[in-house]
Amino acid sequence: MIEFRNVTKLFPDGTIAVDDFSLVAPSRKITVLVGSSGSGKTTLLRMVNRMVEPTSGGVQIDGEDIVNERPVLLRRRIGYVMQNAGLLPHLTVADNIAAVPKLCGSSHRAARTRALELMETVGLDSHMADRYPSQLSGGQQQRVGVARGLAADPNILLMDEPFGAVDPIVRAELQQELIQLQRELDKTVIFVTHDIDEAFLLGDQVVILATGAKKLQVGSPSEIIENPADDFVAAFIGVDRGRRALRIKHTPNGPVLVDTEGRTQGTLVEDER
C-alpha cells in the first residue's frame, strides 16, 4: 500500500505542482493517475521513489515513512518504467535489465540469467539480448523498460506514461500484456497516463487530476463512467461522445449499440435470469 499524506510540492521557481494531495494506492492493484499535461502526475510518481521530495506532507509505503529509508536503496526496491523507456544507451538490452539486480548485489551471471528470464516474460526474443537500445523499435524498447522495472522483483511498480511513445497497435498489445502480467505478478502499480481510455482499461482505481494534482474524482472505471463527479469530468472522460456515448438501435436481429459517429459497437445482450 502506498499512501500520499497531504503532499505539496512547490518548485523553487514558484510552481505549485502538487497542492495538498492525499491518496491511498491499495496493494496489488493498479492505480492510474490520469490528467492533462502539467497536472503534476510525474511529480507525484517521483515522490514515491524520492526523486522529488515533497515540500510538505509525506509518503508512506506499507505504513512506513519513506523519509527514513536511503533514497538509493528505496529506488532499488521500486520498479520504475519511464516514457521512452529511459534505457541506458551504452548498455545492451540484457545489461540494461541486469543493471538493477547488479546494483542490488547479484553476481554478473545471476543478473544475466534473470535478465534473459525477464526478456521472455515481456515477450522479447533472446537473440536481442546483446543489442543496444538504438537497435530496437520503440515497442521493443518499451518492453525492455518494463522488464527492467521488474528486474529486482519489486513489490511496487511506478509507470510514467510507459506506452505513450508507441503506435496505437503496439500500445494496445503492450496494454494487454501488462494486464496479463499483473494477473501473474500482483504488483502494487501506480500508472500515469493522459489517455483516459488507457486509464479505464488498466485501472482498478482511477484518479482524475487537474492542475496542482487536484483530485477531480477517484473511483473504479465503472463508478466514474456511471457517475461522473461533475460536468468537467463527464467531458474529460467523454461520456457524451465517441465510444462511450452509445445508443440503442433496433435491427431485425435485435438491438445493437451505436456510437455518436454512427458506428455499431456491439449488440445488446439481455442478462440471463
Place this chain on the structure above:
Amino acid sequence: MGWALDNLGLVGELTVDHLRQSAIAIMAGFVLSLPLGWIAWRYRFLRSAMLATTGLLYTVPSLALLLILPIIIGFPATSEANLIIALTLYALAIMVRAVADGLDSVDSSVRQAATAIGYGGGRRFWAVDLPLAGPAILAGLRVTAVSTISLATVGILVGVTNLGYLFTNGLQRRIVAEVLVGVVVVTLLALLIDRLIVLAGRVFMPWTRRPRGRGRNTRTAAVSAAT
C-alpha cells in the same frame, strides 16, 4: 631516404624519447582532466573561470612557457620533466573543456533514468555519465594527442632531446633530408597514436561502433578536428 637509413639508430632513439615524453603528457592530461572537467561541469560558477584559465594557457607561447616553468617549479629547463609538465598543461587546456562538454552532452533523461533505477551518485558517474561523455572526450583526446606530439618538438629549443633535434640539427647543418625525416616521423607518430586512440575507443565504447549508435556526430567531429 639515404640519410634516414644511415641514421636509423639515431632516429629510433629520438622516436622513443619523443614518444615517452608525449605519451606521459597525454596520459597525465587525460587523467587530470577527468576530475577537473567534472568540477567545471558540476560547479557552474567555477566553469567559466576554469575554462578561461585553461584556454588562456593555450595562448602562452610554448617557448616562453618552457622558459618560465623551470623558474616556477625549480627543475632545470633542460630536464624532460619541464617539457612534460608544459605539454600536460597544454593537454589540459583542451581536455578540461572536452570533459565538461562531454558531460554536458549526456541526456538528462538518461541521467534521471539511471538515478531512478538506483544508481548512487559516484557509481552513476563512473557507470553512466563518464561512458556517455566518452565520445566527446575521445574527440578531445585525439586533438590533444596530435597537437602534443607536434608541440613536443619545441623541447629541443631548451635542450630537451627528441625528434625536434632532427629539425634544429638539419637546419644548422643544412641537411634537408634530416629535416624531412623529422617531419615524416613526427607525422607518422601522430597518425599512429591517433589510430590507437580510435581503436581504444572502439574497444571501450562498443555501443558507438554500430551504425545507428550514439556518438556518431562526435566521431565525425573528431575526424574533422584531427585532420
